[in-house]
Amino acid sequence: MTNVNRYQGDPIRMYDLMDHFTVHCPKCNGKAEIEVNEFLRFKSAKLRCGTCFFSENVLDRTRYRSSGTAWCMHCSTKLALKIEERKIQPAYILAHCPECNKKSKVRENWETYVMKYKEEGIIDPAFGLDLWYQDEVKGDVIWAYNEAHLQEIKKYVKAELRERTTNRFKMTMVEKLPNFIKMAKNRDDVLKALDRMEKKNKD
Numbered sequence: 001m002t003n004v005n006r007y008q009g010d011p012i013r014m015y016d017l018m019d020h021f022t023v024h025c026p027k028c029n030g031k032a033e034i035e036v037n038e039f040l041r042f043k044s045a046k047l048r049c050g051t052c053f054f055s056e057n058v059l060d061r062t063r064y065r066s067s068g069t070a071w072c073m074h075c076s077t078k079l080a081l082k083i084e085e086r087k088i089q090p091a092y093i094l095a096h097c098p099e100c101n102k103k104s105k106v107r108e109n110w111e112t113y114v115m116k117y118k119e120e121g122i123i124d125p126a127f128g129l130d131l132w133y134q135d136e137v138k139g140d141v142i143w144a145y146n147e148a149h150l151q152e153i154k155k156y157v158k159a160e161l162r163e164r165t166t167n168r169f170k171m172t173m174v175e176k177l178p179n180f181i182k183m184a185k186n187r188d189d190v191l192k193a194l195d196r197m198e199k200k201n202k203d
Ligand SMILES: [Zn+2]
Pocket: 025, 026, 027, 028, 029, 030, 032, 049, 050, 051, 052, 053, 054
């Protein structure tokens, strides 16, 4: 019997790989690691840069915002309020009325949020920083949260025979991979991209 290189679908879920993220440092652009201390609680995440030693807790980026509507106390004009990035929750704010030019004390419902560095792109879910491991295959972006994730994708693409997991209730990491990674005709290009991503470690 020939030795078939199998990818055994002992199901690694995407979640299992989300305990840390390798990203670009927001200060020096070098390689930084985000540790998630409590499973899937991104509010417990902490960033550390191995290049400039910058560190930050995601909780330090907590801000208050309000996007509610209020009415002028003097002339009842509708006041559009969009307030963000407050570090503390104010007891009230003074809203200026464009109609009567007077100010109204407005008490608002404030909500907390984490001020991410970026809201979209190929970013981590805690800080919103660009993932360290990303590359391109024919115009599609291939990315990995961390080294373990990268190795898992590589193992899968290298395997000649792929077995599906029998557990239908869990979405495995492999099932979540975009199709261009799974397509046989892209195999060599995907492997090359993964190699480039791996080499980035040694830069
Ligand atoms: Zn840095």
